Amino acid sequence: MTPPQTKEFCVSIVGGGVCGLTCAIALAREGVPVDIFESASKFSEIGAGLGLGPNAIRVLRALGIYDNVLARSTDKGTNMNSYRFISGTGGHEVLYDNPLAPEDRGIGVMRYDFLNALVDHFDMGRAHFNKRCTGVVQSSTGSRLTMYFSDGSTHETDLVIGADGIRSSVRSAITGQASDANLAFSNTIAYRTLIPWDEVKHKGLKTDLTLGMTCFAGKGKHVIVYPIQGGQIINTIGFVTNMVDELPVGNGHMPPGEKWVCDAPAEELRGNFREFGSDIQKLFSCVRNTSRWSIHHVYPPLRSYVRGKIALIGDSAHAMRTHLGAGAGQGLEDCYVLAKLLGHPSADVNNLEEILQEYDEIRRPRAQRVWERTVMTGEIYEGRGPSGFTPEGFTKDLTGNWLYVWHHDLDADIQAAIHRLQNDGIF
Ligand SMILES: Cc1cc2nc3c(=O)[nH]c(=O)nc-3n(C[C@H](O)[C@H](O)[C@H](O)COP(=O)(O)OP(=O)(O)OC[C@H]3O[C@@H](n4cnc5c(N)ncnc54)[C@H](O)[C@@H]3O)c2cc1C
CATH class of the missing domain: 3.30.9.30 (D-Amino Acid Oxidase; Chain A, domain 2)
Incomplete structure (x- = not known):
């Protein structure tokens, strides 16, 4: 059941993929009224797998969604219980066997199972379909934002979150450039x-x-x-x-x-x-x-994930190569941090811009570091790693490769941001 919506400001999310839906659930849990505007006629995902690491699982657990994801995917627990690297050619010699501690194990799920597990937790009365956002501008008459859609309709809101994927249209409102300028x-x-x-x-x-x-x-x-x-x-x-x-x-x-x-x-x-x-x-x-x-990926990296009362999450902010299986996980981290800051008791319609600046401060350096690691990891997999295409080289280059992605204390980030906002007299 959705908790009472206690906040007096409202949030509009563009895009109802895994990040848009997770963000909406996380915000609703914090008492923030939130709507999703999705360009498609329904929430949908392709028939393909998605790997989620321990950091993503922690977010799903914190939001109370994890058990439902397992139930939907018919797995009883983690199914990514080993990470093995094997020579593709020849006799398939083992190049590196990444030992996984129980807390390092992840899950592989069918994308539509995952999406459906999220939909189970979202108030469908707040989903708006066939709404392709074409632009977001600050209203000339006040502090609210106006969203424009391809069907000619508009919507006024207090804060916009762009979760519209790698080809984001909201990104232009942040960068002032065409969306593909950063692709x-x-x-x-x-x-x-x-x-x-x-x-x-x-x-x-x-x-x-x-x-x-x-x-x-x-x-x-x-x-x-x-x-x-x-x-x-x-x-x-x-x-x-x-x-x-x-x-x-x-x-x-x-x-x-x-x-x-x-x-x-x-x-x-x-x-x-x-x-x-x-x-x-x-x-x-x-x-x-x-x-x-x-x-494709977002490149050159964005100088900021926010502008005024507009923020980007997920692939719209930092679409990365797939080689760490970390893109969606980084998006889920965005959702968790943003919801915790916007749901803080001191968050109100007057301090939304400062809160978004803190979100950017926390999330951009980490997501960009993961982005960079995806590039290096792909190089290693395909024989261009610094230490060579041998068991010794793979072991040297890949040992500890996932620790930065998987073991990060998001709650400590959030507490540090709240302290800064308190010290600056904003909270
Ligand atoms: C081959 C491949 C394998 C991958 N494997 C993994 C993996 O194993 N693990 C992992 O963590 N990540 C993986 N990723 C990355 C992961 O798929 C993405 O990071 C994740 O799906 C991003 O989610 P999102 O919600 O930000 O964007 P999307 O899933 O792209 O959702 C965007 C949503 O916005 C809607 N939309 C778009 N434009 C508009 C608009 N103008 N107005 C309104 N709505 C709009 C779309 O219809 C869509 O519903 C992989 C990616 C690829 C390509």
Whole structure:
């Protein structure tokens, strides 16, 4: 049940993906009236897996959502119980086995199961569909904001949160530039597919794919696999990087008009991984169809995630490469911090800008650091790591690689921000 809405200001969220919905739930829990404006006709997610690390799980637990996520995904507990890196070519030698303490284990879930678990906790009366936001401006007559939508309608509100994903339109209201001014192609394409375990288990793979995350690493390409839905489905992503331009950060651009996401025949995936070993050949022989994603990220990084009473969360602020499985987790951290600050007893309509500045102060350095690590991690997976493509090199480069992402005290961040606001006489 949604707690009483005690705050006198209201918040409008643009975008009802995982971050928009989580943020709305978190704000409602803090007594903040909140509406979601979603461009699609309903809340929806694609049929693909999503890995959530311990930091994301802590947020879900704090919001009281975690058990429902497990129930929806038919897993009884964590299913990312190991992180193994295996040579993609040759005999699939182990390059690095990341030992996971119980508190380091994560979950792999079907994206739509996760989204539906969130929807269960949201008051649908506050969801507005077919509302594509085209702009947000400060009202000339007062301190409120006006949101504009593609259907010609407008909405007045006290604070706007842009959760509208990597191609965010709200980002322009922060940067003053076109949305794609801070977008870059990473030079990597990803083939996503779901494979029923029933079809794989008879193939006699050398590697057990049911234990957790497995990365088959190769030069300029790699494959990530993990079980979801109680191990019935193997979520599979094959990554191929074009290193012609030698752009480790990936500030390339796709040819104009080319689609970011499209269907791709299984043959294309198989062709790209022809030199990989027997496990990948057997696994990919079960693939019927894939989708091909051109992986983009927010680059150059934003100088701020906020402007006035507008804030960005999730991919609109810091879309990153996928290699740490951390993008959504960073977005969930944004939601938790923002809701705790806006829900503080001293937060009111007069101090919203200062609160958003604190949100930016806390979240931007951390999310950007994770963003940078995703770049380096991809380099390691694909044979360009600093210590080389050997078991020794992988062990050196990957030991402790996830600790910064997984073990961070968000509550300490929030307390420090509240102290600063109190010391400045704002709270
Ligand atoms: C191949 C791949 C694998 C990944 N794997 C992982 C992983 O394992 N773990 C992980 O943590 N992260 C992963 N990520 C990243 C993760 O998917 C994103 O970080 C996360 O989905 C971002 O959520 P979001 O809510 O910010 O944006 P989105 O999920 O993109 O949601 C944005 C929402 O806003 C709506 N919208 C868009 N524009 C407008 C508008 N103008 N007006 C109104 N509504 C609008 C959209 O319809 C959508 O509902 C992966 C990404 C990719 C590409």
